[in-house]
Amino acid sequence: MPIIVDGFHYAASELSRVYFLTHMHADHYGGLTRSWDCGLIYGTEPTLRLIGSQFLRPLPLNTPTHITVGGAxxxxxxxxxxxxPGAACVLFEMVDGSLTLHVGDFRWDRETMLQMNPVLRALQLDCLYLDTTYCDARYTFPPQRQVIDATVAAVSQHLRGSAHASTLILFGAYSLGKERLYLEVARRLGKRVFVDKARHQTLLCLRWPPETMQLLTTDQSSTPLWVVPISHIKFPAMRTHAASRKALQSDFKCVVGIQPTGWTFGGARGGGGGGSAAALLSCRRQGADVIYGAPYSEHSSFTELVDCVRYLRPRRVVPTVNCGTAEKARAQVALLTSAAAQPLLSDAARPSVSAAGGAGSAQPLSGGIVEA
Ligand SMILES: [Zn+2]
Known part of the structure; x- marks a missing residue:
């Protein structure tokens, strides 16, 4: 019986009774309905709190748990x-001892990932289901911490001085995603960040520690930092958005939008000022208003994907994004495995395993099916 990962469009009780939801993004929970009755759904506690269903089975992080799939x-x-928040990779150890890792969506930063997930240090993976959102050598955006530094510098520059009260900073965010960027800017500037009541309710489900929740406010008149849907970060919608709010400051002279996405990297940069850190941001202006494109991605860059494959050395790689045909999937695998085969000096620190490479067959998948 297969285990279905993020593939609720394929769900049928005759096919499987065991499902995994890696995180609460629509392209992963799509197909999951309120009348769900196809089987158990495993996920992390935050993810399952957000979705709510009697069929949910929360699993703690970094804790091997025995389940039964079709009697095995x-x-x-x-x-x-x-x-x-709440997003998980899922490691499966089958009855024959084989290991499969389904990453869901992930940002591979070797140091961060190994620190959070020590089990990754000593794996001999048979199969790696990989988030290939940025499986193209053009996407080599910087680490998140550098983008956070650059954003802090840019926002700080706009808020500095007497014009501060007439400047509004809008952070684009998904319903869930990009939180670390605006929270870190707020924390480092000693300010709170406005979120509307719906977003606040969502974030309450995550049960963050009090020191993090205290950075949030639902009073938009109390701070120049606001979180808005990412689609609002454009001219002139940004200005309309600001004017529509019943804030004390309704006549903002300058509206600054922060548009965080990996897709922005490669555009014009250098307009931010504030030193070399701000030069990571792209910059567009219209009148007094500014939009910064921040290459703040919660998916892995191409360089990071290569590093992931190089480090984990799976026998087989299965792409899960932008691989709608077998040809596209094969091309992604070939690109990654050939790049990962190039030796790096840093690999000296990697414990040796017998299964090098990973140029296995690929199949197009929008979700992932692991045979148990
Ligand atoms: Zn996602």
Whole structure:
């Protein structure tokens, strides 16, 4: 019986009774309905709190858990995916001892991932289901911490001085995702960040520690930092958005939008000022208003994907994004495995395993099916 990962469009009780939801993004929970009755759904506690269903089975991170799939024992370990809150990679150890890692969506930063998920240090993976959102050598955006530094510098520059009260900073965010960027800017500037009541309710489900929740406010008149849907970060919608709010400051002279996405990298940069850190941001202006494109991605860059494959050395790689045909999937695998085969000096620190490479066959998948 297969285990279905993020593939609720394929769900049928005759096919499987065991499902995994890696995180609460629509392209992963799509197909999951309120009348769900196809079987158990495993996920992390934050993810399952957000979705709510009697069929949900929360699993703790970094804790091997025994489940039964079609009568066969499987050991499952949820790992932090370094993506949106609650997002997990899922490690499956089958009854024959084979290991499969389905990453869901993830941002591979080797140091961060190994620190959060020590089990990754000593794996001999048979199969890696990989988030290939940025499987193209053009996407080599910087680490998140550098983008956070650059954003802090840019926002700080706009808020500095007497014009501060007439400047509004809008952070674009998904319903879930990009939180670390605006929270870190707020924390480092000693300010709170406005979120509307619906977003606040969502974030309450995550049960963050009090020191993090205290950075949030639902009073938009109390702070120049606001979180808005990412689609609002454009001219002139940004200005309309600001004017529509019943804030004390309704006549903002300058509206600054922060548009965080990996897709912005490669555009014009250098307009931010404030030193070399701000030069990471792209900059567009219209009148007094500014939009910064921040290459703040919660998916892995191409360089990071290569590093992931190089480090984990799976026998087989299965792409899960932008691989709608077998040809596209094969091309992604070939690109990654050939790049990963190039030696790096840093690999000296990697414990040796017998299964090098990973140029296995690929199949197009929008979700992932692991045979148990
Ligand atoms: Zn996602």
């Amino acid at each position: 024992p499987v050991v499952v370990t949820m790992l932090d995916a370094n993506h949106c």
